[in-house]
Amino acid sequence: MTRRQLPPQIKKTTVKNRKTGKDETRYEVVVETGADPRTGRRSQSKRRFATEKEARQHLADTQAKVAQGAYVHKNELTFDQACEDFLNGLHGLKPTTLDGYRFDLAVPRQLLGRLSVQQLAKQHFDNIVRQVQSGTLTRAHRNRNTREGNRKKWGARSVNGMLNTCQRVLEGLVEQGVLARNPAQLVGRVPNEAKGAAERAHTVEEMRAVLAAAKDGRDRHIWHLAYHGLRRGEISGLTWGDVDFEAQEVAVRSSRVCVGGKVIEQDSLKSRSSKRTLKGTPVLMAELRAAKARQAAERLAHGEDYNDGGWVACDERGNPYRPDTLTRKFAKLQKRAGTKNVIRLHDARHTCATIMHYQGVPAASVCAWLGHANPAITMRIYTHPSAGAIEQVAESYGRVVTFCDNEPPAPQGPAGGGRKAG
Structure with a gap:
């Protein structure tokens, strides 16, 4: 059987295994991925694979994403900088509203700020939710309303507000082509079990x-x-x-x-x-x-x-x-x-x-x-229903039901299902 010729984007090469010292075959794939949306510069994707099949599959997948405009370029943007860019892009907001967004992002920035946004996964945000709900999260600075070194437990409203704002930050990066997906969107929201x-x-x-x-x-x-x-x-x-x-x-x-x-x-x-x-x-x-x-x-x-x-x-x-x-x-x-x-x-x-x-x-x-x-x-x-109001509804409906029960029964049809004798 005639062996298929490798496309120009795939190059067969030999590398030395660091552990064994033996030569091994690798297939290096270099794909033109267009201009980086953040820098505007021409970019390429370069990866190596152990088999030709894997290399060809990667080439096909990457070219399809580039053609569809869905390819995500490698980016070193940190989550902390992404949050700062998001806040700087909020125009015309009242100081209290802007301060609310800063509060929502404070803990995620403290814990995830140094990570690249492309490293973020659902589990990162799940871990934050567990920490703020349990009250085990340490503080970056002292607050007069809590003991030094500890944050008080968060309720559902605060947790969900944090997740929603993180989702907004990352959604903007998805729209800009920096992220392929939004991990914060995948995190389940906390049921509100606050006061009735x-x-x-x-x-x-x-x-x-x-x-x-x-x-x-x-x-x-x-x-x-x-x-x-x-x-x-x-x-x-x-x-x-x-x-x-x-x-x-x-x-x-x-x-x-x-x-x-x-x-x-x-x-x-x-x-x-x-x-x-x-x-x-x-x-x-x-x-x-x-x-x-x-x-x-x-x-x-x-x-x-x-x-x-x-x-x-x-x-x-x-x-x-x-x-x-x-x-x-x-x-x-x-x-x-x-x-x-x-x-x-x-x-x-x-x-x-x-x-x-x-x-x-x-x-x-x-x-x-x-x-x-x-x-x-x-x-x-x-407007909230009070216990007294609910009791009034019960009394009112009870009077109606009692009135119906006291009415004389409706007349019944002839015996035998109402059929006439033949």
Whole structure:
């Protein structure tokens, strides 16, 4: 049988085995792979195989990928640099949004940053998920909220946020032809086993207990604002210039947020609908009047040492509270109130929406009050069925069923299946 001639891309060569010292035959394949998409330079793929069959198969596969535009050139781009490129390519985002992406990528960059993106596999991200869920991951630096050397366990929301952002980073590289596949996309997301919907909001009784515990505190007006549906950043950014006592209104115009451990003031709120003017309830306006009077007395007591910035949420010297300080204060307040259902400060906003919903306030009105762009978001996220509401449904349906059971039975047809005698 006539031996097939080797194509010009395959060259038969002899190499010396390093272990045995004997000569061995190898088939070297050199394929033109076009221009590298990152450098624009002409590139070649060069590999050796033990058999001619393997060499021919590799040549055919590579040429097909090049023809289809699916060939991936070798690239030494590290995952850390890929993340930095991704962040630099996000334009027009608010500082808080950008900081959220940085947080999502911090741990993967710490553990995988030095690897080439083409070395990444599904198991790398699976290992990270296991570590952050178990709390065994060591910290790159100390954080005041956790013990030195350890990160606290992550919940499903944080884990999935990390995976989703990693997937976005690598998806961009797939589109650029740097990666053939996206390993982060292959990782299963963590089921959310956090608090149930009803547990993310206080009942009316729990809300009253918390406000009662704050009755003698100088910050009680802050918690009234929270239960009136204001976001943490909106409360922190509120000034007395935003409060119109004559018109009984509170204007939400700006916010103060934590970004990278620092507090920044921003005029742009979460959405266009977030800028709104709320009609203050009598209780809220009374608490705000009392708070302003307290601050006036504190201003006189501290004199020149008082920071007269006009902040509604501030300490005895007029210094505005950090948003995370409000979070810690609210947690301590709930402990003092003895509520079994301990919620986040943001969940006071859920409480507001849920109470409004069960008071019969239209969804569009609740949406406008909370500063949402879409009522569907309000109903999906911020209104939660309470145990009492479920009981009312059962009682209502029970009355219907009982009524049906008490009705006289419907008349039956003739005996024998209703047939006439023949």
